[in-house]
Amino acid sequence: MIVLYTTERDYPWGTLRSTHASKTKIVLEEKAVPYRIENLPPGHLWKKPPEMLAKHPLGKVPYIEDEDLIIFDSTVINEYLEDHYTSGARLMPHDRTARNHVRQAEQFADEAILAGSLPLIWMPYWSPPEKRDQEQMEQGRELLRRRDLPFMEKLLERTQGGGDYVSGDFSLADAPMMAVAMVLEVDGMKLDAFPRVERYLHNLRQRKSYRAISPRTKVADASSGGG
Secondary structure (H helix, E strand, O other): OEEEEEOEEEEOOEEEEOHHHHHHHHHHHHOOOOEEEEEOOOOHHHHOOHHHHOOOOOOOOOEEEEOOEEEEOHHHHHHHHHHHOOOOOOOOOOOHHHHHHHHHHHHHHHHHHHHHHHHHHHHHHHOOHHHOOHHHHHHHHHHHHHHHHHHHHHHHHHHOOOOOEOEEEOOOOOHHHHHHHHHHHHHOOOOOOOHHHHHHHHHHHHOHHHHHOOOOOOHHHHOEEOO
16 A cells, blocks of 8 residues: 655644645545555654655655655656556546646646745645734735736636646646645635636535545545545
């Protein structure tokens, strides 16, 4: 059974999870691969103890153990799962052009949103309300409004009629956006100016796999799954 190393914690305002590890958790769920989580303390991401650095040289999550194999980086992990496991949904198209489209969309969501604008919003939620930097959080929302969501709105416009997702069928390109759906469910940011994105995120939250990362699902209720 695969072990997914991540960080998850229950709070009164919802269960919070690592966005990049959530991206991998979604793929495990979609592909029906049995797994369990190893829930690391949030402090490990700053302290970076030796046992963590031994498995991820940057001391980040996620990383997985699949028997004797250790793999880090959510994008690398997800492509490994797609290539190695034939169970569940196929998350990459056969067509070369379509595959490139998926990879480009996934890379944008990962670099611009999950590693760029979203942490400005998400990280403060791991602290009590009175300790959150509201100005920083608004900077993250403004970056979403100014750069990220307009691009996603155009991307979804191009694929309208071909399916409900970034590349028609649900794919690896949608996995990081599931984490965006998770964060914005907690934050409640208004998306009136981006109707396609708003509808798209709503559709993502309706997928069965979303329960594994939903802020409404407690850590104890989502500590294993896939099979």
